[in-house]
Amino acid sequence: MDRRHCNRDGVLSCALCTSSSRETSGHLFFTCQFSVECWLRIGVDWSSLPSAPSLPDRLHLVKACVPARIHREVFLSVAWELWKCRNDKIFNDITPSVSSWLARLRVSPNVQSCRFNSGSFDLL
Numbered sequence: 001m002d003r004r005h006c007n008r009d010g011v012l013s014c015a016l017c018t019s020s021s022r023e024t025s026g027h028l029f030f031t032c033q034f035s036v037e038c039w040l041r042i043g044v045d046w047s048s049l050p051s052a053p054s055l056p057d058r059l060h061l062v063k064a065c066v067p068a069r070i071h072r073e074v075f076l077s078v079a080w081e082l083w084k085c086r087n088d089k090i091f092n093d094i095t096p097s098v099s100s101w102l103a104r105l106r107v108s109p110n111v112q113s114c115r116f117n118s119g120s121f122d123l124l
């Protein structure tokens with residue numbers, strides 16, 4: 001994120017976990033312990049993939065774990081809500097929790113319904 005000048009006054013570590021991991025898109029959306037727990041809550045277990053999976057590999061796994069017709073919407077909404085959790089921590093000092101992330105994920109399709117197929121998230 002620092003490459004895109006999204007760092008926070010020189011702080012380059014992840015805002016979602018207590019590790020000192022550098023906040024990269026890969027860490028934030030896929031390997032951060034918080035993100036891993038979020039993905040697990042919807043049935044996506046990245047540990048079943050080989051090391052260093054590609055983005056298409058990850059999308060393929062999501063397709064296998066959620067109804068295939070909405071896998072793209074799920075993928076993007078999960079990432080979007082993780083990003084919002086990150087921003088809430090940085091800008092509003094709100095500690096991220098998986099339960100609040102899941103609650104936001106459930107209403108996300110209502111907020112962004114113009115982008116998704118109708119009824120896309122009925123199954124989450």
Ligand SMILES: [Zn+2]
Binds near residue numbers: 015017021028
């Ligand atoms: Zn992290």
